[in-house]
Amino acid sequence: MSWLDGTLTSIALCWRIERRDGVTIGLTAHDRDLMIGGLVYRAAPGMTPSAIQRGAGLDADSMDVTGALSSSAISEGDLLAGRWDGARVEVFATDWTDPGERVALGAGTIGTVEIADGMLTAELKGVAAGLERPVVEETSPECRAELGDKRCRVAMAGRRRFAVVTGIDGAVLTLDSEEPEAGCYGGGRLRWFGGANSGLEDAVARSDGATVTLRRAPRFASPGRIELIEGCDKSLATCAGRFANVLNFRGEPYLPGTDLLTRYPGG
Missing domain, CATH: 2.40.10 (Thrombin, subunit H)
Structure with missing residues (x-):
């Protein structure tokens, strides 16, 4: 890209943040607002990313973004209320003299958020963070399905x-x-x-x-x-008596637990 090869650079860092409810905002480290892809990226010079580290392994990529709280963009009340939890974030660079072409720097979701003295620090978790989750389920006496999901199959109409x-x-x-x-x-x-x-x-x-x-x-x-x-206490008795759905019960209420090792004859 020619704008990266010039003697004088005109690089601007941008963040596109999309909440789970669809609300989307754009922020840029440039000192003026930028229009990119139909979205206005508001000038937020205080927004700075940490170094982005990438590797060939399976370790989760992550970075931190630090900036000042702004009531017109991201307020402390909304952060504490959880409105931005799990929001999708894209970080990229563009030419502020002619916004359009992008150089992707990272993407992920908002993880841990810290607030101190009017400044926020948000952790961005990369796609590889999903590999940290358990691959298979553990056995449990209670049902592991959620009421009404594709494994439970209880009709939620009227509930x-x-x-x-x-x-x-x-x-x-x-x-x-x-x-x-x-x-x-x-x-x-x-x-x-x-x-x-x-x-x-x-x-x-x-x-x-x-x-x-x-x-x-x-x-x-x-x-x-x-x-x-409506909810469910995930017990076999409730599944059978209240929902008549025991065939879809996703638990093992009769599977011996670790207490079996402590039993002894006559105990």
Whole structure:
């Protein structure tokens, strides 16, 4: 590329960040905004990447990006709320005098995020990070499938319901309607469709009548409309009695465990 071979360089580093909900922003280390591929890359001169290390082995490639928090792009509240968790990031270089051609420098997802004194440091995990996950499942007495997925096969039609949060006390939410079956939301999911938590998800620990207890308090104490998705305690008894789905149970409740080694005659 001619713009890389010139006496005077005009290289600008750019970041394209796409959240899991589809929100996409562009940032550049140049001192002016750049239009690339229909997306405006906002000037953020404080954004600097660490050295990118690559090798021929199977070790996961990673890099850090450090920069100042900006309420118009990435705010501290959104980071702490988890809106940027797992966001897809592309890092590339381009010619700021004629944006268009790119030199890819790295891609991955946002991992660990640290915030200190108005500055954020985000770890970018490369594709090879997926090799760090277990290849096969471990045996377990509880079901390893998620309620309604392709292995569980329980039909979720009618098991999703909308409600309105009328009160918040820590991790306990008060709703405008009661659950259709005792404890049916325990182990399920809650999606926010209104208020400051809109677009976020929470795990439900248990439910009782018109109250739902989350595994952690909501990010913002802001009532709003929610969608409740039924859950499962992953036991064989619940799978058989509540869902009549024991043929798809993905666990080994009768497989001897390590406690078998401690047994002895007459024990």
